Amino acid sequence: MTILGRLKSWEGLLLGLLAVIVVMNILRSPYFLGAGNIANLFQLSIEKIIVALIMTLIIINGEIDLSVASIMGLAACVLAWLFQMGASLPIAIVGGLLAGLAAGLFNGFWVAYVGLPSLAVTLAGLIGFRGIARILVEDRAIGGFPVWFNTLGQQGILGPITASILIFAVLFAIVAIVLHGSALGRLVYVIGNNLQAARYSGVRVQSVKMTLFAASGLIAALAGILYAARLGSVRGDMATGFELDIITIVLLGGVSIFGGSGNLAGVGLSILVILNLRNGMGLANITGNTQTSVIGALLIFSVLAPNLAQNLQRRWIGRKT
């Protein structure tokens, strides 16, 4: 691809947008470039961007997982519940991860082996897993975890870089290798592009889908536990609504909601765009509903823009002929 072609691509657009936002942030706030602020910028949304990585694979594969935020809440609540019942924290963490894995396998079973649409299955999961989380913790806030757990979620281990940020970096590398450098990654695209063709050419569609949903459950659980460590306490309504933020990050990254196209570089850029925008507005003392609206407007624009452009182009060509 030529340089011009690259710039015209979706990633080019995101890169331009990112540059504008970063320059604006630098001009507007003298604190933006501090190492501590850059770490905070990731840290304050770290759980969402961790889950966005696995969501990228799921959506490219032509599916969706709406239950991730509920699984985050479920894992945190299982952890808190076990801890309160007297289990040691490492065991409670394993319990939380297993609960997430089980939830993922449950989703995967209905989607991959029974053939139900993932939209319906994971919508049920969104409600059901949240319900279990709320039953476990009820209307309480469970806290009082050992100091090391809270430190893990809140303090830097390499300068200002926290364990969560390191985990994100490692996962990013793993997902990049799986998606763009492995046989499994190619299958994810093939299935997302054309499910029937993939089936007829002998691709093991079921096991690919099962693997993805199980991984989604496990990673969401990990993110939920990191969220609990960052906040230092657990509530039944933790992470409610996160699934929409996570999915919008992926869509803004240029991943097609119909599956089959998109790449991790785009999602990485989309993460940077949203985090820098949020942070910049925070430093400019724009908070609350205004912040939500600005990010919302950006997302609406960015999801509509490519479709509109395509539409106009088609009409233009139509008129010429």
Place this chain on the structure above:
Amino acid sequence: MKTNLLAAASIAALVAMTGAASAVDIAPGKAMDMVLLPKFLGILPFDQAHQGAEEAAKELQNSKPLQFLGPTPENSVAGQIEITTNATTQGVAAIMISNNSGDQIVPSAKAAQAKGIKVVTWDSPIPSAEGEDVFVAQVDFTETGKVMADMAMGILGADGGKFAILSASPDAANQNAWIAAMKDALKDPKYAKLQLIDTVYGNDQSEASYNQANALVDKHPDMKLIMAPTSVGIVAAAKALQDGKLCDKIKVSGLGVPKEMVAYTMNGCAPQFALWSFVDLGYLSYYTAYGLASGAIKAEEGATFKAGRMGEYKITKDPTRAKGLRVLMGPFSIYDKKNVEAAAK
């Protein structure tokens, strides 16, 4: 001299004169960035506190504008942490927090203090008091329990009855302290006929609180009163009962804003409720934070200062939190049919 004193109408002036020996005058005119962080944006009491803080900012001639920043209700906990973190990055002089995040705010508040920022809590403190310089308490939290028990007795009469509490969020330290104080007060034999049967949480969101009130009605057919120590919950509960045409069977009480409650008090749904002035609370919080940040006062037991029109205040140990310091504002105003209309104006 004596006539002069009598002529001074304001009690505040009197207090200020008698205590002049020890109370610190906070010198105005310092330019300092200060952040007022409510639990979330968009409810009346916090806007009133903002108004009071602006009034104090003007009196103290702070040329830097007061930043009134808050999260959205559904993102309150993570949002408060984010705003505190960003304010720390900006190196403001003081942050005034109505804490809705339990001890979850502690790491970010500590980080702020480590950077030399004064952290003053108001309305709702940090439960462990870690990361907090001083808490500006609206009323004595033990007193709140008694006031609520008295109102319940007053409404239900000598026969008492069953009642439930509709609170805000399970992380709100002030709510939890008041509920605990009320449970404590109920141990007194004179409240023996009052029976607390349930506590539910509407998270200070109107719709959730409305639904919780309706759920209480369905769950407990013999319930006679909903006690909501939250300005959002009390309105939602009163509306739920009014919509269900249940006001002659079940009453609402708790802590509410006269302006929002006047209709329900006049029609008998909420015969009696209490509150303090949020304008004054914002005003006093600003004076406290400004005094600490400018170095005029130190966050230690016994420090005494003058807070403009409100008079003299002293920093003391907080009896409700082992390691905490507080400035106690007080007192309560009780509202009923007789005075609610005047207060709502």
